[in-house]
Amino acid sequence: MSDFNHGIIEEFRANAGKVGGYFEGASVVLLHTIGAKSGVERISPVMYFMDGDRYVVIASAGGAPKHPDWYYNLLAHSEASIEVGTEKFSVIAAETSEPERTRLYEIMESRWHSFTEYKHQTSRIIPVFTLTSKS
Numbered sequence: 001m002s003d004f005n006h007g008i009i010e011e012f013r014a015n016a017g018k019v020g021g022y023f024e025g026a027s028v029v030l031l032h033t034i035g036a037k038s039g040v041e042r043i044s045p046v047m048y049f050m051d052g053d054r055y056v057v058i059a060s061a062g063g064a065p066k067h068p069d070w071y072y073n074l075l076a077h078s079e080a081s082i083e084v085g086t087e088k089f090s091v092i093a094a095e096t097s098e099p100e101r102t103r104l105y106e107i108m109e110s111r112w113h114s115f116t117e118y119k120h121q122t123s124r125i126i127p128v129f130t131l132t133s134k135s
Contacts, residue, residue, distance in 0.1 A: 008045040017085035023047065026112065029055060030083035031131075033073035044070045048131075049108060055082065055091065055131040056104050063121030071127055082131060091131040101128045 011019045012030055019028055023045065031044045046057045059071040074080060074093040081090045096104060105128050109115045119126055 005043070005045055009043055012045060012083070017083070019045070029057070029131075031057065031070055032081040032083070032088075033070050034077040034080070035069075036072040036076035042070065042073060044068070046070070047108075047112065049111060051104060051107070051130065053132070055084075056108070057129050057131060058105060058108055058115065059127040059129065060115060060118040063118035065122055065124065067124070067127065071129075074129060079134075080131070090134040092134060093129050093131050096128045096130060101125075104128045104130075 008019055008021075008023065008028075009030060012028060017028065019026075026047045027049060028045050029048050031046045033042050033044070034040070035042055048055045048057050050056070059067050061068040075095070078093045079090065080093050081088055105115065105119070105126065109119075
């Protein structure tokens with residue numbers, strides 16, 4: 001895990017899910033996935049919003065040319081867990097398809113304009129996942 005992510009995870013847990021810096025004011029979950037190749041649990045801080053009872057996360061990787069590692073982890077293992085505030089629970093991840101992918105991406109863009117920049121920085125279509133509680 002990068003030092004950047006490690007610091008965010010510590011701050012998240014120390015402040016009941018609130019973080020500053022890059023994520024100041026954003027809704028953030030800690031996404032727990034199982035490594036697609038390693039089988040080892042990975043934790044990634046990810047911005048989200050709610051669509052009904054589903055959590056929506058976007059594999060933007062800040063507009064990088066390739067998907068974040070957690071994208072491949074969710075494709076390999078759709079069962080994951082998230083920490084929201086002080087709660088942790090199991091979820092089922094599903095990659096969205098069109099037109100839902102665009103609808104959900106545009107919602108995130110309307111809340112965080114950096115997501116508009118991300119889609120223009122890369123030639124890839126940025127994936128969108130929904131996370132639905134297993135309970």
